[in-house]
Amino acid sequence: MASDAEYIRFIKERGPILRDGARQWLELRSNLREIQFCGFKSLDQKHVDLWIFDPEYDSFGVARFKLGEKYGDKIEFIFTRLSDEHPAGTPQPPRLSQSMLVKAVRQRAADRAAKDRFSGAILLARNGRLLFQEAYGLADRAAGTPNRLDTQFRFGSMGKMLTAVGVMQLVEAGRVDLAAPIGTYLTDYPNLDTATKVTVAQLLSHTGGTGDIFGPEFEANKASLRDTSDYVSLYGSRAPEFSPGSRSSYSNYGFILLGRIIEKVSGLSYNEYIQRSILRPVGMTSTGNQPESIVLPRRAVSYMGSGARLKRADETLPLGGTSAGGDYSTVGDFQRFVAGLTSNRLLRRETLAKLVEGGVQTEDGQLARFDFGGSMPGAGRYIGHGGGAPGMSGLLLHSLDNGYTVIVLANRDPGTAESIALFAAHRLPAR
Template sequence: MLRILLLPLWLLALAAPVRATVVLPDTPAGRAFDAWLQAFNAADRARLETLQQAFATPEPVDDTLGYREFTGGFTLLAVESSQPHRLVVRAQERDGQMAPVRLVATVAGDPDGRLLGVAPEGLDIGRLDEAAAVAGLAQRARELAEADRFSGAWLVARDGRILGQAAHGLADRRAKTANTLDTRFRFGSAGKMFTAVAVLQLVEAGTLSLDGTVDDYLQGYPNRDVARVTLRQLLTHTGGTGGIDIFGPEFAANRRALRTHADYLEHHGARGVAFAPGTKVDYSNYGYVLLGAILENASGKDYYTLLEEKVFAPAGMTRTGAEPESARVEGRALAYRREGDAWVDAADTLPWRGMAAGGGYTTVGDLLKFAQALADGKLLSPEMFRQATTPQMAENWYGFGFITVGEGPLRRFGHGGDADGMNADFRVFPESGWVLVSLSHFDPPAAYRLTRWFEPRMPLERAPAPTAD
């Protein structure tokens, strides 16, 4: 199975297959992998669909094509091991200086030699010192901006010190308005962190309970199965509401009418759960819309006022908000989506207003302030903060509103966000002290390219303190 978590991740010009001088073995695994690699490198949707239907765990072709666009395809470096029904190769992503990967292909033992999956594994590329890592990131950002593949801002800090930050590109391509470090970029699903913090604040205040249900706080909710879902399950995407797709085919026709959390509930409230709550994980935007409505009902304030008072103001996040797209917001970049070879205005794809599932705007500096406010206990108690940034389900990648993965100095929490014309990535490494922020008003993976370049290269050990003479 080929599955890369970009969360949900969750993309570049086609390139002809190149395999350098590496010759794949004439085995069932070698032949099947060769067919898959050619289809992958050529972004051949039809061929990938045919090949991946046979996977032991079928992989959505859109996910595969997203990974293809993210990597730019693969150039083979070496065959590491070869057996009739299993092949291990080392490959290099074509899209710019990323770590090499190991690809493991397995095929069935039947006469057809069906490809059962292709699994990628990251390989170490060696870590740099602080100065070299930050300088390399700055150079990478400039290269991507010059190639018109990144427009936005980035920031890297360690132990509270900003080590590097810069803005690139034009906030408004027609008016030639440059992006700056104060430019506001849409953050997509990264807004789930703010929603979760507000919910957990009310839990700590005794107003809400993690084990309270939708029906406890939205009495008379139409679908009785959803009414029994708990706040804990909504926060961790285990409530079964992932099948209620608020950005599905109906969204384009209704996006101007969907203006409040109540509007979303009225439109989707009759829909049920996809599985028994608590038994599976399925990422759910609608689950966070429900949390937004619960916050409003429990606090007596609208969602936006509550976040401003309880999250943004205490953290000093003065350039973060979620005014409607129709409002003139000083410094908010236009959103641009890729259409053929051009970047075009993505305004007609955006929600009327960001909401509890995400979609507001922020700056790289404000997200650093958010990280600092969490660490300083300005938003949550230390124990609640610990729970929020600790995996809360068996799949081990999500806490309460925060993606949380890795171990030791690579343990991190944060969130990404991506949609047409917006891409955000926020990563905090508590043990090694790093905070990485990348924001773009281009389609994904514009912002991810920077954090993904930096993370495998950043030093994990701190430089020794200078000694006294």
């Protein structure tokens, strides 16, 4: 096997351009060994899109490359993304019986854990009845502490589900209007265009053009970013990146603003509101937002990288989670969250339906749905969300068509939990 230096030299000489350079190629190295190219999806003068199959995610996807302007120019690798579509003629994963599904998930998890490619916890249920739950790997590698079912894992953007439910509770109570511009509630918001043109619904559907929070500004200021008002102070003067409502672009900052709206309307801090209105009513006692500086005996250490490059991810972690995500929880607590939703203890039936089915019509006529679910082969229509950052990975899917719930949390990089959760979701029994 080539050394890292030999691998990077080969890529520089013969491979495509990669925007993030050597570091990103090293991160992609192990995954690229397994990716299967399945043919051309589309081609124009500027880009070529290739169908791929990624065994890590048990999913088809699209790899986009930017073509050079003239003959002999190197192509540039732009992105890979998962797709709900499949190349023509590609067989679908088989629908398994319930017992065979449990057996297959157990085997996949055991195989990956044995290769140190999975470390976390898994829960499968149907209509609230537990089918399978198990923990694998180590919560603290230095101490040799194993992961358990009550281990608390950081869950990244899965926290957006809590924010979305909190906003819809206030909509249900008549205290927030989805169609209202955010300046209705954030009366001192610094940028006038954002305050008057971006609506609550656009924040929920990532169509407000409010941008991200990560980058050089975040790295320079993260030690002082303690609550939603700190983020607004740092990013609030920015103008929208595009005409609000015209298109969709994932926005962590948009969910920070939703958290700020919850605070302004409720008179509580974001964490206090979520505790009172979501966590306590359904018994999510293992979910919280204590910073990394506070030692929690059941919280897993986050590990980034793999093999010889595996290390603690402490230095990359923010002070604590936000309304955009990053708190910690257990698979059991997230099952309680699903039970609270499906029993209409958190939202009335019609309000939940609005959150699941609603969205914003963009200029191209597409419906950008609120960020609370979707559809995929195998699972059909679902509610849920994924989350990931260095050292954390998670995915929750609850099928609205057949009542199955898949929850996986891991203390390793993005893709770790998805490798199990998507494998299960694609093979759910039809009924």
